[in-house]
Amino acid sequence: MADKIERRNRPALSLHVPEPDARPGDEPDFSRIQIPAAGSVPRPDVTAQPAETHPLCFTMVRVLDDEANAVGPWDPRLDPDTLRRMLRDMMMVRAFDDRMYRAQRQGKTSFYMKSTGEEAVAVGAAHALDREDMCFPTYRQPGLLVVRDYPLVDMMCQIYSNRGDKLQGRQLPIMYSDRAHGFFTISGNLATQLPQAVGWAMASAIKGDSRIAATWVGEGSSAEGDFHSAMTFSGVYRAPVILNLVNNQWAISSFAGIAGGELTTFAARAVGYGIAGLRVDGNDPLAVYAATLWAADRARSNLGPTLIEHFTYRKEGHSTSDDPAAYRPQGAGEKWPLGDPIQRLKRHLINLGEWSDEQHESLQTQLSTEVRAAQREAEKQGVLVASTIDFPHDVRTMFEDVYAEMPWHLKEQQAQMAAELETKRK
Amino acid sequence: MADKIERRNRPALSLHVPEPDARPGDEPDFSRIQIPAAGSVPRPDVTAQPAETHPLCFTMVRVLDDEANAVGPWDPRLDPDTLRRMLRDMMMVRAFDDRMYRAQRQGKTSFYMKSTGEEAVAVGAAHALDREDMCFPTYRQPGLLVVRDYPLVDMMCQIYSNRGDKLQGRQLPIMYSDRAHGFFTISGNLATQLPQAVGWAMASAIKGDSRIAATWVGEGSSAEGDFHSAMTFSGVYRAPVILNLVNNQWAISSFAGIAGGELTTFAARAVGYGIAGLRVDGNDPLAVYAATLWAADRARSNLGPTLIEHFTYRKEGHSTSDDPAAYRPQGAGEKWPLGDPIQRLKRHLINLGEWSDEQHESLQTQLSTEVRAAQREAEKQGVLVASTIDFPHDVRTMFEDVYAEMPWHLKEQQAQMAAELETKRK
Amino acid sequence: MTAMNMIEALNSAHDVMMARDDNVVVMGEDVGFFGGVFRVTAGLQDKYGRSRVFDAPISENGIIGVAIGMATYGLRPVAEIQFADYIYPGFDQVVSEAARIRYRTAGEWYVPLTIRSPYGGGIFGGQTHSQSPEALFAHVAGITTVIPSNPYDAKGLLISAIESDDPVVFFEPKRIYNGPFDGFFDRPVTPWSKDPRAEVPEGYYTVPIGKAAIAREGQALTVLAYGTMVHVAIATAEANGIDAEVIDLRTIVPVDIETIEQSVRKTGRCVVVHEATRTAGFGAELSALVQERCFYHLEAPVQRAAGWDTPYPHSLEWAYFPGPIRLGTAFKKALED
Amino acid sequence: MTAMNMIEALNSAHDVMMARDDNVVVMGEDVGFFGGVFRVTAGLQDKYGRSRVFDAPISENGIIGVAIGMATYGLRPVAEIQFADYIYPGFDQVVSEAARIRYRTAGEWYVPLTIRSPYGGGIFGGQTHSQSPEALFAHVAGITTVIPSNPYDAKGLLISAIESDDPVVFFEPKRIYNGPFDGFFDRPVTPWSKDPRAEVPEGYYTVPIGKAAIAREGQALTVLAYGTMVHVAIATAEANGIDAEVIDLRTIVPVDIETIEQSVRKTGRCVVVHEATRTAGFGAELSALVQERCFYHLEAPVQRAAGWDTPYPHSLEWAYFPGPIRLGTAFKKALED
Ligand SMILES: Cc1ncc(C[n+]2csc(CCOP(=O)(O)OP(=O)(O)O)c2C)c(N)n1
Ligand SMILES: Cc1ncc(C[n+]2csc(CCOP(=O)(O)OP(=O)(O)O)c2C)c(N)n1
Ligand SMILES: [Mg+2]
Ligand SMILES: [Mg+2]
Secondary structure, three states: OOOOOOOOOOOOOOOOOOOOOOOOOOOOOOOOOOOOOOOOOOOOOOOOOHHHHHHHHHOOEOOEOOOOOEOOOOOOOOOHHHHHHHHHHHHHHHHHHHHHHHHHHOOOOOOOOOOOOOHHHHHHHHHHOOOOOEEEOOOOOHHHHHHOOOOHHHHHHHHHOOOOOOOOOOOOOOOOOEOOOOEOOOOOOOOOHHHHHHHHHHHHHHOOOOOOEEEEEEOOHHHOHHHHHHHHHHHHOOOOEEEEEEEOOEEOOEEHHHHOOOOOOOOOHHHHHOOEEEEEEOOOHHHHHHHHHHHHHHHHOOOOOEEEEEEOOOOOOOOOOOOHHHOOOOOOHHHOOOOOHHHHHHHHHHHOOOOOHHHHHHHHHHHHHHHHHHHHHHHOOOOOOOOOOOOOOOHHHHHOOOOOOOOHHHHHHHHHHHHHHHHHHO | OOOOOOOOOOOOOOOOOOOOOOOOOOOOOOOOOOOOOOOOOOOOOOOOOHHHHHHHHHOOEOOEOOOOOEOOOOOOOOOHHHHHHHHHHHHHHHHHHHHHHHHHHOOOOOOOOOOOOOHHHHHHHHHHOOOOOEEEOOOOOHHHHHHOOOOHHHHHHHHHOOOOOOOOOOOOOOOOOEOOOOEOOOOOOOOOHHHHHHHHHHHHHHOOOOOOEEEEEEOOHHHOHHHHHHHHHHHHOOOOEEEEEEEOOEEOOEEHHHHOOOOOOOOOHHHHHOOEEEEEEOOOHHHHHHHHHHHHHHHHOOOOOEEEEEEOOOOOOOOOOOOHHHOOOOOHHHHOOOOOHHHHHHHHHHHOOOOOHHHHHHHHHHHHHHHHHHHHHHHOOOOOOOOOOOOOOOHHHHHOOOOOOOOHHHHHHHHHHHHHHHHHHO | OEEOOHHHHHHHHHHHHHHHOOOEEEEEOOOOOOOOOOOOOOOHHHHHOOOOEEEOOOOHHHHHHHHHHHHHHOOEEEEEOOOHHHOHHHHHHHHHHHOOHHHHOOOOOOOOOEEEEEEOOOOOOOOOOOOOOHHHHHOOOOOEEEOOOOHHHHHHHHHHHHHOOOOEEEEEEHHHOOOOOOOOOOOOOOOHHHOHHHEEOOOOOOOOOOOOEEEEOOOOEEEEEOOHHHHHHHHHHHHHOOOEEEEEOOEEEOOOHHHHHHHHHHHOOEEEEEEEEOOOOHHHHHHHHHHHHHHHHOOOOOEEEEEOOOOOOOOOHHHHOOOHHHHHHHHHHHHHO | OEEOOHHHHHHHHHHHHHHHOOOEEEEEOOOOOOOOOOOOOOOHHHHHOOOOEEEOOOOHHHHHHHHHHHHHHOOEEEEEOOOHHHOHHHHHHHHHHHOOHHHHOOOOOOOOOEEEEEEOOOOOOOOOOOOOOHHHHHOOOOOEEEOOOOHHHHHHHHHHHHHOOOOEEEEEEHHHOOOOOOOOOOOOOOOHHHOHHHEEOOOOOOOOOOOOEEEEOOOOEEEEEOOHHHHHHHHHHHHOOOOEEEEEOOEEEOOOHHHHHHHHHHHOOEEEEEEEEOOOOHHHHHHHHHHHHHHHHOOOOOEEEEEOOOOOOOOOHHHHOOOHHHHHHHHHHHHHO
């Protein structure tokens, strides 16, 4: 039984449980979100002391203004070709997402997750990183692979767990992994990639290499102990790593307030660990690019880690297993005050006279065709069929890669499995 | 084999490993430690927004100045009786430590840990808390028990694991536990008490109770994930809890820089979680008292947690298993620029005309007599004898309290053990 | 009596206990407004308020650590870990704290905490939504581990767990949340509503912790199972016309040794089954216990049929899962020798 | 050859490997300047520099997570966890990451990580400096678990572990760091220098992972042991005049089943011993394996002699510890029946 309540002449305590501004049935309410004007934030020198960046943790680095013009000291002054390529990459991610979401709905695979509305976070960063830098992503940065030209067919084969899946059907869809493209295997256990990225970066420093690491984590997952480990170790050893915290306001059904977002910004965590920190309009691909480049330059100069909060919005459900209508107002994503990253970059390019609605539409069609073609190609290698023993992969592969060399007990089990399959087939 | 090193036109990275200012053979070097003048720090209203406290995380709340006068807005204006009692409690902790350290050296127990130089941290806090508030300490806050008049004999019986030990010889020496004195069982696994304290405080809030919780953790242990959990949960739910981080500069042989102390203060962590934070001269019992009272009042007003960094110095070895001469200059503790808490309070009382050298000496003698008397009393119930089966406790007790009711397998094992002991005795 | 599936039965257990005892509080990722990703806590926040049912940050360490603190205050927290695969970040708080506080304090404090978590495979959840880590908890003295196999037991055992003054790890076989699964993945699934074990009283009742149930009586062979595998074991017996006695352990630790011994003494043959990886799984303990205590009654070695010693591979789920063929082979082997 | 105690032998293994391969780095609490609380890494920072041997923050999660990252880069980190009792905060990184990365990536990445940790009781360390958690790792596919029992093996096995391309959990029985301990706690301890197994080559050599050693030949009874318990088992056999064959497993997973089977087939009797709590300990797996594979050769049930299913109580250490009496009882029981 609970302790007898002690009150004496003291007032009663009560528990505060954060609650979002709007629930299903309410109008979406973003009135509490403060958005500083684009261009209003100074850009410290790359060699600045961390403390000089700390005021930036409480505002927001924004480059594209409401008219989609690039303004202020953070404008990365990219050439139109790069801008067009960034636009294309974001559009590709979206086209891919739409197609694969549909494939899941058609029963061709078990699961899918989109990054709709957040495309700038991965695409902006990947453009600012060197091709050789190592990425430790979550499931919401397929943009990294798209920027680095990882074949769509390979992505799809992974999603289908089919014969073409280089991960041999072992991983849940979208848990990609590709060493050649500097894309670390995605873990189902949230946040574990953070200290790993720090360790990889420390190794690079130990070896006198020049490559840096970048990692991503959701605002919800930043509550895991791994986040604390990553902040502590990267600060202590000045690891050349960029720690990206993607604040898309939601963690499945829990809003950012449950992760601490009611109290201060997530970027503010940088202050407490004495490392550099930036808070960025995550729907502004130029701001993401500029912040990443700044942090990368800093890391390359042995000045240590930067925490970047990307302020964005998860426009759709958490995954195909989720229905956000159960916990937040419908259409909230449309009302997100920072807009849509694709639309913003499109407008910017049009403003520059480097793009047009027609070009946009034709690119859209072209990407959609590319995705469909890839899908046809991928499906030649099969899709996931749940109720079957016609496994896309030889069951014997299941026992490989548990260890470098298969120990006796796995060999025995492998033989048993082969026999089992024979029986099943009969 | 390691990845081929990629350097191209980039400079080589290198790993930074923090190193303390002095090692054995060097002169102790505290020149990098910045000590603001006593009284120089403002005292925000208890109802202030957390952000108002954040500048205080980068300075130091100090009340006793170099002449041991109490100055500034944080002076708690305690009456001389309370001051004398605080002095007595700190002196008692030290007398007890000295005696029990010696007992360990005499082979009467397996292990001991002192809190020499840090007595103010626990004693100052315990005086500011209500008797009913719940403490979740580490092994370096025996002062909490002393202030709350926990019998010395009971402490000693625990240290000796003897017949009088209410924990039945199950716990390592100094891992006290006493519910009636609001002293939570100390864990050998560092930092686990932090989220537990937050949970206890949340429970108190859920029940509309008025009691708050306080917890302590070393600066070294603050690197554990539990610290992050405690900061996150206490902030999110505004738990009525005081999170004390005792920065005594060392974690066994690792200096505070290995835990992140090179980068900023530990109090600064409060900023990143958006909770109130204070940084306090931990060798100043009045500052500790004042900060604790402020945080307690705040917690009682449903305004949530406060992180307090107590800046102090571990004057002696980590434990009886440690020899600090192996990793830091000898006599460093004597040179600690913030002095000795007992000496400072003694001088303050003398300044007030409320104490004298003679009184001090006679108190010293009296405490020493008390401790010796307690020791004699405790030793009547036995001391730890390692190589024996004349266990102070009936071996059957060993199987109790694993579960509320003993399951069959423990009953069987209990019977086996009893038989074993018979055989041994033969 | 109402027909409830496992989810409804578990929800009802929460509801009954929260109404009876206002020290019962519920915490976990997404358990509040949303009611949990499997809907086990649906409606509770509405009914009992936000300070008794609330979302937690994504920190299993924090959830368990904080719940321990609440339990030592005197509450009876029920903490949901969204998937058993995610309990590891909170492992230290379970092993070093929840399990040890009663012992460490000689009973002065104790931890009436229930950790609920969906576990096991069969839903194409891939490596990290399919694990069965029960053996890890079985090895930790001080922890009680409970695994129900049907709605009636689920509710009655969860009530017992919440009432227990000790920490209980309560694993819910997610594959059978909606209907019993016999391992024949290519056959249509029957919902619980068609099953007598889904007849669940609406109010308070308990199923005792530490007591197994005989899920199927038989003479030829004893099968020790729990969770989803109880259904697979019964189906295997039936498919092969084997007169197996299937024991549903319900509690892993403390295990009901009497029921096990009685059955094995009768049948002289024993197969142990679980979904978890085989090596050092709980089946090893069961096998060891049976041969220690019934050696002279055993006519053949105790067989184990379990998950392979690999991670749970997404697309090869039905190759990993110990279905009727794997079990059938083990049953026959136990009978042959 | 030099006489080395376990600590010196382990130190030498580090030294040899750091000199041979500059991808070997050492990290852990207090391992740098100080050289580790048990001095296993003494002198290494001086010799190899601060960026190859350094102190870590007190975060086992961070130590293991960071070391995994280093390993995927291509280093061969050796991470010290100060006491095995403190590995739990890093458990998720071991189970969900180190153990699974090779599998998850179909071999594209792997984790050549060695996690060293002193384990076991017998030094009056109380509940949290005495634990033996090896069974928890044995259950995790992908982890290799190694436990040496003497200086020669310690060095050779640690070198093999560092060279292994898989994550190895390397538990060091701290009770025998300085000398073999036979379980007679009231007798004076002999230092390693008096023991032939302390004759250790100064340079590079390996002892293979996955191979047991026959620590004592015998005909009457097979004893399966590892770590400190090897010495206790031998002493028990001698004290009771029992012609026991004591097998020192050295590697827990993958276990050397051939050596085990051969011996049990010969003796027909088997006792399994370990210091860890009994229920669901690694002894359960050994017992299950033996009876599965040697059932028709067994003349009596496989016995287990282990730590009790309680935390390790400080002052009752010698009541907890499975010493010669507990083992003797089990030996006799295995012989009697
Ligand atoms: C350790 C762990 N705990 C819980 C989960 C279940 N889970 C998967 S995604 C998710 C929400 C993550 O939210 P956030 O970090 O904000 O990322 P987002 O989905 O918004 O990109 C949860 C709770 C998990 N995968 N791993
Ligand atoms: C989880 C865990 N890891 C490691 C240890 C070993 N250990 C005991 S005390 C200690 C140092 C703690 O330093 P700090 O937190 O600064 O506290 P202080 O001793 O200075 O009071 C260490 C590493 C432990 N007890 N628990
Ligand atoms: Mg999110
Ligand atoms: Mg310290």
